[in-house]
Amino acid sequence: MGPFRYTALPAKVIFGFGTLAQVGDEIRALGCSRALVLSTPQQRVDAEILDEGLAELTVGVFSEATMHTPVEVTERALAVFEEAQADCLVALGGGSTIGLGKAIALRTDAPQIVVPTTYAGSEATPIIGETKDGAKSTQRTLKVLPEVIIYDVDLTLTLPPHLSATSGMNAVAHAVEALYAADGNPLINCLAEQGIGALARALPVLSRSPRDRDARSDALYGAWACGTCLGSVGMALHHKLCHVLGGTFDLPHAETHTVVLPHAVAYNAPAVPAALARIATALGKNDAAPALFDLAENLGAPTSLKALGMPEAGLDQVADLAVANPYWNPRTIERAAVRELLDDAYHGRRPEAA
Ligand code: NAD
Numbered sequence: 001m002g003p004f005r006y007t008a009l010p011a012k013v014i015f016g017f018g019t020l021a022q023v024g025d026e027i028r029a030l031g032c033s034r035a036l037v038l039s040t041p042q043q044r045v046d047a048e049i050l051d052e053g054l055a056e057l058t059v060g061v062f063s064e065a066t067m068h069t070p071v072e073v074t075e076r077a078l079a080v081f082e083e084a085q086a087d088c089l090v091a092l093g094g095g096s097t098i099g100l101g102k103a104i105a106l107r108t109d110a111p112q113i114v115v116p117t118t119y120a121g122s123e124a125t126p127i128i129g130e131t132k133d134g135a136k137s138t139q140r141t142l143k144v145l146p147e148v149i150i151y152d153v154d155l156t157l158t159l160p161p162h163l164s165a166t167s168g169m170n171a172v173a174h175a176v177e178a179l180y181a182a183d184g185n186p187l188i189n190c191l192a193e194q195g196i197g198a199l200a201r202a203l204p205v206l207s208r209s210p211r212d213r214d215a216r217s218d219a220l221y222g223a224w225a226c227g228t229c230l231g232s233v234g235m236a237l238h239h240k241l242c243h244v245l246g247g248t249f250d251l252p253h254a255e256t257h258t259v260v261l262p263h264a265v266a267y268n269a270p271a272v273p274a275a276l277a278r279i280a281t282a283l284g285k286n287d288a289a290p291a292l293f294d295l296a297e298n299l300g301a302p303t304s305l306k307a308l309g310m311p312e313a314g315l316d317q318v319a320d321l322a323v324a325n326p327y328w329n330p331r332t333i334e335r336a337a338v339r340e341l342l343d344d345a346y347h348g349r350r351p352e353a354a
Helices: 019-029 041-057 071-083 095-108 161-178 186-208 213-232 237-249 253-268 273-283 288-298 312-324 335-347
Strands: 012-016 035-038 058-062 088-093 112-116 127-132 135-140 148-152
Touching: 012 019, 012 213, 019 041, 019 088, 019 112, 019 148, 035 041, 035 071, 035 095, 041 058, 041 088, 058 071, 071 095, 071 127, 088 095, 095 112, 095 127, 135 237, 148 213, 161 186, 161 213, 161 237, 161 253, 161 288, 186 213, 186 273, 186 288, 237 253, 237 312, 237 335, 253 273, 253 288, 253 335, 273 288, 312 335
Parallel strands: 012 148, 035 058, 035 088, 088 112, 112 148
Antiparallel strands: 127 135
């Protein structure tokens, strides 16, 4: 075992079926009694049912959560939070809703109970990305780390197959980059392998049987493991490219991760063969990059930036932005090689075995 440093993040995690019923107890355990329930417009009905069930413990629902956490939405939510004299947040949904809760917590220090319904993993991270005037900025602060995560597998049964696939691949990406992180450690490596394995086994089952309870349970467990990786160690080229693509061309978050991941892994393969072998083993295959491509393709998920509506003329701009500021990556960031990676991702070419 080589040397390492590891700082564990505080986390209270409740995992199971039907655990939504425990939200009230957790509000009380935090010493709170006036929760604002957050959701997207699409999940408003679920949020209202939760709100009604919690009766006197909530002050209402704010259902305007939007992808990439626009500051103008946060300001509207903050006004509702303050007007209602709320004392905590209950975020019911995916990364967009959790992002809104984090943005309010950043400004108020309000405690958060998070009930994730996708596999994006934001609930387990002290990271917040916010968008203002079209520009996305990200910061890490314990102020936004949720106090309580309640995973209720029942709530994921309705996640549509295409979202299950791309959200699951988004989670896998966190664990993949954790396995070659500069600040990696043995505990996170174990979680990363667990997360990749659980999702690689569950997602193909879910693409055929979206309501398979065992596979849903495995996938949500994998999402927690992968989200914990994202929250604990630094990411690299893959996350940088997705950040640039999402921020500059407003590409959908989970789909972009799904398309870029095999190509980022192929780029890094020569620099980190041992990590790549661990990823391949977790996937149950011989070679990580083509296996990730095949997994996405077999799930019916998009495999090209072209299919996401990315303009080919924008690839040079993405390459420029991806090399503009230095950041850690196991293989040196070279503009020409990154541009080639983007070309492969644009056209959806299957990476070759390393
Ligand atoms: P999302 O939260 O935008 O959800 C996508 C859509 O699916 C929404 O309409 C949502 O209401 C719906 N949905 C969610 N769960 C559902 C369910 N179980 N059944 C039916 N519909 C459901 O998508 P996402 O991919 O979870 O989150 C993306 C956002 O999260 C991005 O803004 C991204 O930047 C952020 N994110 C942040 C972190 C972090 O650590 N800060 C990590 C991952 C993602």
